[in-house]
Amino acid sequence: MVTITNDDRPRIRSNRPKRMKDSRGYRVFQVVNGAVLLGVVFVTLYPFLNIIAQSFSGESFIRAGEVNLIPQGFNITTYQLVMGDGMFWRNYGNTVLYTVVATAIAMVLTTTYAYVISKRNIRGRGLLIGIAVFTMFFNGGLIPNYVLISSLGLTNSIWAIVLPNAISVFNLLVMKAFFENLPAELEEAAQIDGLSTYGILLRIVLPLSKAVIATMVLFYAVTFWNSWFQAFLYLNQQELFPVTIYLRNLIAGASTASSLGSGSGDLAQVASNIKAVTMVLTVLPILCVYPFIQRYFVSGVMLGSVKG
Amino acid sequence: MKSRALLRAGGVGAAVALGLGLAACGSSSEDVDVSEQTLGAMDAYAVGDQFTATEALTFPILYSEHPNYPIKDDWLFWEELGKRTNVTLEPTIVPMSDYEQKRSLLVGAGDAPPILPKTYAGQETPFVASGAVLPVSDYLDLMPNFTDKVERWGLEDNLDTLRQEDGEFYVLPGLHENPWQDYTIAVRQDIMTELGLEAPGDWDEFRDVLRAVKAAYPDMYPLSDRFNVPTPGGNFLSLVAMTYGTSAGWGYNDATFDEASGEFAYTGGTDEYRDFVEYVSSLVEEGLVDPESFTQDDDTAIQKFTNGRSFAISTNAQTLVNDYRPTLADTQPDAEVVKIPLPAGPAGNVISGTTQLENGIMISSAATEREDFVAMMQFIDWLWYSDAGLEFAKWGVEGTTFTKDAEGKRVLAEDIDFVGLNPGATKHLQKDFGFSNGVFAYGGPTELLQSTFSEEELVFQAAMNEKETLPLPPAYPFSEAEREQATLLETPLADFTAQATLQFILGDRSLDDWDSYVAELEAKGSSTYVDLVNGAAERFEEANG
Numbered sequence: 001m002v003t004i005t006n007d008d009r010p011r012i013r014s015n016r017p018k019r020m021k022d023s024r025g026y027r028v029f030q031v032v033n034g035a036v037l038l039g040v041v042f043v044t045l046y047p048f049l050n051i052i053a054q055s056f057s058g059e060s061f062i063r064a065g066e067v068n069l070i071p072q073g074f075n076i077t078t079y080q081l082v083m084g085d086g087m088f089w090r091n092y093g094n095t096v097l098y099t100v101v102a103t104a105i106a107m108v109l110t111t112t113y114a115y116v117i118s119k120r121n122i123r124g125r126g127l128l129i130g131i132a133v134f135t136m137f138f139n140g141g142l143i144p145n146y147v148l149i150s151s152l153g154l155t156n157s158i159w160a161i162v163l164p165n166a167i168s169v170f171n172l173l174v175m176k177a178f179f180e181n182l183p184a185e186l187e188e189a190a191q192i193d194g195l196s197t198y199g200i201l202l203r204i205v206l207p208l209s210k211a212v213i214a215t216m217v218l219f220y221a222v223t224f225w226n227s228w229f230q231a232f233l234y235l236n237q238q239e240l241f242p243v244t245i246y247l248r249n250l251i252a253g254a255s256t257a258s259s260l261g262s263g264s265g266d267l268a269q270v271a272s273n274i275k276a277v278t279m280v281l282t283v284l285p286i287l288c289v290y291p292f293i294q295r296y297f298v299s300g301v302m303l304g305s306v307k308g
Numbered sequence: 309m310k311s312r313a314l315l316r317a318g319g320v321g322a323a324v325a326l327g328l329g330l331a332a333c334g335s336s337s338e339d340v341d342v343s344e345q346t347l348g349a350m351d352a353y354a355v356g357d358q359f360t361a362t363e364a365l366t367f368p369i370l371y372s373e374h375p376n377y378p379i380k381d382d383w384l385f386w387e388e389l390g391k392r393t394n395v396t397l398e399p400t401i402v403p404m405s406d407y408e409q410k411r412s413l414l415v416g417a418g419d420a421p422p423i424l425p426k427t428y429a430g431q432e433t434p435f436v437a438s439g440a441v442l443p444v445s446d447y448l449d450l451m452p453n454f455t456d457k458v459e460r461w462g463l464e465d466n467l468d469t470l471r472q473e474d475g476e477f478y479v480l481p482g483l484h485e486n487p488w489q490d491y492t493i494a495v496r497q498d499i500m501t502e503l504g505l506e507a508p509g510d511w512d513e514f515r516d517v518l519r520a521v522k523a524a525y526p527d528m529y530p531l532s533d534r535f536n537v538p539t540p541g542g543n544f545l546s547l548v549a550m551t552y553g554t555s556a557g558w559g560y561n562d563a564t565f566d567e568a569s570g571e572f573a574y575t576g577g578t579d580e581y582r583d584f585v586e587y588v589s590s591l592v593e594e595g596l597v598d599p600e601s602f603t604q605d606d607d608t609a610i611q612k613f614t615n616g617r618s619f620a621i622s623t624n625a626q627t628l629v630n631d632y633r634p635t636l637a638d639t640q641p642d643a644e645v646v647k648i649p650l651p652a653g654p655a656g657n658v659i660s661g662t663t664q665l666e667n668g669i670m671i672s673s674a675a676t677e678r679e680d681f682v683a684m685m686q687f688i689d690w691l692w693y694s695d696a697g698l699e700f701a702k703w704g705v706e707g708t709t710f711t712k713d714a715e716g717k718r719v720l721a722e723d724i725d726f727v728g729l730n731p732g733a734t735k736h737l738q739k740d741f742g743f744s745n746g747v748f749a750y751g752g753p754t755e756l757l758q759s760t761f762s763e764e765e766l767v768f769q770a771a772m773n774e775k776e777t778l779p780l781p782p783a784y785p786f787s788e789a790e791r792e793q794a795t796l797l798e799t800p801l802a803d804f805t806a807q808a809t810l811q812f813i814l815g816d817r818s819l820d821d822w823d824s825y826v827a828e829l830e831a832k833g834s835s836t837y838v839d840l841v842n843g844a845a846e847r848f849e850e851a852n853g
Contacts, residue, residue, distance in 0.1 A: 059634070060634050060635040060637075060638045060639075061638075063607075063610060063611070063614060063631065063634070063635040064611060064614050064615060064635050064638065064639050065607070065608075065611035065615070087378055142413055142416075143413060143416045143417050146413055146417045146419070147417050147418075147419075150417065150419060232402075232403065232406055232410065233410070233413065236400040236401055236402070237401055238373065238378060238379060238401050241403075245403050248403065248405050248406075249373065249375045249403035249404055249405045250375045251405075252405035252406075
């Protein structure tokens, strides 16, 4: 035995480079693949880098179309200007508040709902799933929804933003699939050891579900951070607006078709560098969260889908 | 079993939705007696009077928030308005970007504030059938300034264009003393001077100017245009078509009134339209117009112009000062840009008279139940239609934001800026004081409108005012059934016309093909549409003529 291994060793070692050497076709593929992917990366990043460059540029350079990836007429006065606007920060704070509260509520509701409907032996499970799925295909429409929210007295409050979309059915189903694939034996063992239903959920199931929870937090947080329509419908005071409405009005407001033919008071447009700065400041935080949750994100979605 | 449960649930949902829809539809009551609703109203309120409510009143109002001047509670506008009128406005703030949608939602939900400003002509139509908005024409006796201005400025015909089938109109438009032509073409005056060219008087001379520029600067597109949203060639085609006695671009109207026959014809199939298309396509064929002119976005067109790659571009007074001059000052320091007077065409040296009406105010029907309804109408009349109200909304408070010299010329206070009147001033008339706000300040006497214009713009406007005003076509309000049919026909017809127009202009389709194009219009129902229009016009004429 020993001699054989001794004999083998040098051969393996000498063979290793040869065996590991990629075939010509594979190497070509890798180069092409790399080039194509770099191209995709560039195409994806370019608009973003362009906006960043614009945010540091002078207005007349942007108008003349001279700003690509490098700022022209470098200045940070626009940043000072936008950051000096009290309403911008007010709305920014609202966005943070709405996102945190809404994500927390959404996570509690989605997790508990998903856990219940993942138990195949529960009575009325079909009905519970049916109720959720029904809302995926049908909804009351704009005006009935508005009437509902306003007669519940939720308009002009944070609850109009955080409650109506608390459960996303898509997220709910992904989570349900994840819970269904947790080994039932674990929960049985916990039950034998004397844990209650809530104990099982809190001490066994949730700690094992970090991946899917992180994914859901990301899904929800990004959705709430970007959302503006709910706020637009149900809020009537600018102190309550999230920053997305501020941004949307800045970008789309003064250049809508109907305002083009209108009186002199409406015609002035917002400068492009102010728009760029606002965009950069708005996407920055959510952009910073992404890389940290991303690894869960990939494994979480995979766990939900592949095994399911 | 499960699917039946779903079906049942769906049925209930549909029934609820239907019920809500029906509940939203009420019938409008005519000749409402307002004698009981005089809380705070002035007994004798007439032209020239300052409206002051006899007790403090609050009126909710829908407010379109402009990104350039976000609303502030400490605006002098609110304070002074309270002092003068004893009225506090309670704004529901809606971002300007989606104002229309929110207004529809609130009106549909029955939750709209009584005063709904910034309503453009035609936007009120969807609310008419449901009775959600007030037929304001029934209440004009409460509005002495409005009626006075309509009478003095001869705007009855303009108002007719707003009337619905029942002969009423549902929006109080902004009123202009004279037509106001703001849009035209901007050219590089330095090149004109260099080549010894004069500002063109009509479109043929305009073509000669472009030819001369092309000859001297072969690398340059003489015209590369902007304003292509939402219709391709929005501004340029609209300007040319107007002086050819037809309509296109932004101003496209499916039906054109033929004075000779006294009937409407489908615009895209008329001889005038053909002449107009022929003219523009000849410009493109000669290489005088950038073929991208009709589709490129504004920024691209501005870049071409400010980089010296094009000679002319569409403009209004604001874009001239904001978009072109500052950038050109950096990129081409010798360049000089001016507005040319709008060239004349085969229809004469004319401008459209439709600009005498502006966007305006809808009143929600629920307002008639308010105790202070009469005072509200008087208030609206004062703020938006009286000379004092118009001046207040635009210029602010005399002695604070502006002063008047001996001839009555208004001068902005030194530390306040507006449209570049006092560059470098620390405060802004709109941002810091709330005046010249698009929600409250528009329309009015020409003297007031032009009071903030620069010297060169005044010269341009003087030239425009010498032009003749095109007659307005007769009104043709559709009945509800007709409107439904008309809408079904209108959209495909207008789309097809716009598409074919571009094909003709860009040379993708030969003008020899014109007859088959007209036949295609016919196949898409142009004559059915025209019949609807003529029928409605006749009916309106009989009922109101």
